[in-house]
Amino acid sequence: MRLAEIFERVVGPEAPIRFRAYDGSVSGDPDSEVALVIRTPVALNYLVQAPGALGLTRAYVAGHIDVEGDMYTAMRRMSDVVLEDGNKPSALELARIATSIGWVKFVNRVPPPPQEVRTSRLFGRGTRHSKGRDAEVIQHHYDVSNAFYELVLGPSMTYTCAVFDSPEASLESAQFRKHDLVARKLDLQPGMRLLDVGCGWGGMVMHAAREYGVHGLGVTLSKEQADWASARIEEEGLSHLAQVRHMDYRDVPDGIYDRISSIGLTEHIGKGNVPDYFAGLYTKLKPGGRLLNHCITRPRNDQPAMKPDGVINRYVFPDGELEGPGELQTMMNDTGFEIRHQENLREHYALTLRQWCANLDRNWETAVKEVGEGTARVWRLYMAGCILGFERNVVQLHQILGVKLAGTDANMPLRPNFV
Structure with a gap:
């Protein structure tokens, strides 16, 4: 046949x-x-x-x-x-x-391509979501090559969902708008101390420093991200306000931050660790402080958090897990946060991915030279598939805003000033 x-x-x-x-x-x-x-x-x-x-x-x-x-x-x-x-x-x-x-x-069995992560190799770094294993899987995904990410993400070097005022908006303006939406939800004010956990290439702490005069600390498990961000902070003359460190969010000292942003980290920490994750962030905030959690979610709370043998876990996000928005909100609330706002940006992530895909296609030959054709193919397939996932409500993107009350005072306006 x-x-x-x-x-x-x-x-x-x-x-x-x-x-x-x-x-x-x-x-x-x-x-x-x-x-x-x-x-x-x-x-x-x-x-x-x-x-x-x-x-x-x-x-x-x-x-x-x-x-x-x-x-x-x-x-x-x-x-x-x-x-x-x-x-x-x-x-x-x-x-x-x-x-x-x-x-x-x-x-006639053939081995998987080398881009596929072997679970046996991860076991050698500890149990799922231990510090050693988390560092290994973060490096697998984020230490591909800073030059490659620049080709895909563009000048903002922001690898999270942007916020568009129209489908025709540029990626850079949409990423600025996302960072500013987070800043306004957190009500950043000059002199505040911001902690950005899972900070990537430092986009949020640089935005907070440049636009709001905030002292920002970003932490990431990717050394390549931390090195790139530190160099960019120096270039922009923001070293007196912003810094990025190569460290685990669990090792950040408690109790000294006015605001915390978590943009795209919750997907990596594991469903079983989410209560401790929010509890840890709660202890790092001053009374009256705010947390903005931004992450990919499942549409329903009763769906499984992960598919261990799925393509995404094998090729893109080893050990990745997604929770439903209701689960996340409940766990934040049970930790002590008063939930003040929540929104779904699902369509915005589809638009973001379209622009990343266009960047990769436009820079295809350079990308292949930088990371090899197999890795470039992984990204082409993964990002195009994610567009479908967000368009068809297979996955969503939620921002949830919580407040650590000072007594009973949330220090919030009667109506949100960020919508």
Whole structure:
């Protein structure tokens, strides 16, 4: 059986993309601007060994499958086809397809590409979410290359959801708007002390220092991030107000901060550790202080926090876990925070990812030279898939504002002044 015929049996004969394979067979819409290309028989080994998303990811990252044209468009069109129940082959049909592929694909095992994280290697650094293992997984994701991140993220070097006033807004203006939204929710004032946990490349502490005269400390487990941020702070003449340290948030001294921002860290700490996480931040705040927690969430509280064997955990965020917004709000509240505001920025993250994808495509050759084609492919696939995830409400992005009361005084205006 030729591969185009198998493709048609799995997704139907009217697939809205082009398909071609190494055996010369073709299928799909010949006029489509995107194409799925099976380059070598090794792709079938990967798909037989791990049917579904994992096998496809391995084959794509290793270069045995290609996507021509816009990755997001290809993924959206294929997902639309797969989601149609009428296109799902029966068990008997799947058995016939497996037989046509040949037994050799079942016995000739091929190793995953080197970009896939082996759980056994992580075990060597301690139990999940221990300090040593957290440092290992953060370095896996964030110490890829500062130069690579500059190509993808642009001048702001901000790897979290931006806030857009229109879909046409520039990424830089949207990232400024996000940092300023956080600053206004926290009611930053000159002379305050801000702690930004999981600070990345220091965008929030630099914004707080530059725009509000705040003394900001950012902490990150990525040494490359800390080194880059420290150099940028020096370049901008903000060293008297802002600093970034390479350290675990759990090691920051207690009780000396007026405000805390946590932008994109909660996803890394593990569901079981979230109560202690919020309790630790609570002790670091002065009475009357505020915490703004900004993180990716599950749409429902009853969904699992992680998929240990999923593509994201294997290739992008090892040990990553997502909670529902209600769970996070409850745990903040149980710690002692009074919840004063919460909002979902799901659509904004889809817009942010679109601009990151465009940056990567525009700088593709330079990115490949910097980190290698396999790693660049991981990012192309991961970010395009995340656009779909946010658009289709598979994941969300919530900001939750809590106050550590001074007695019964929250020091909040009668109506929010940041919406």
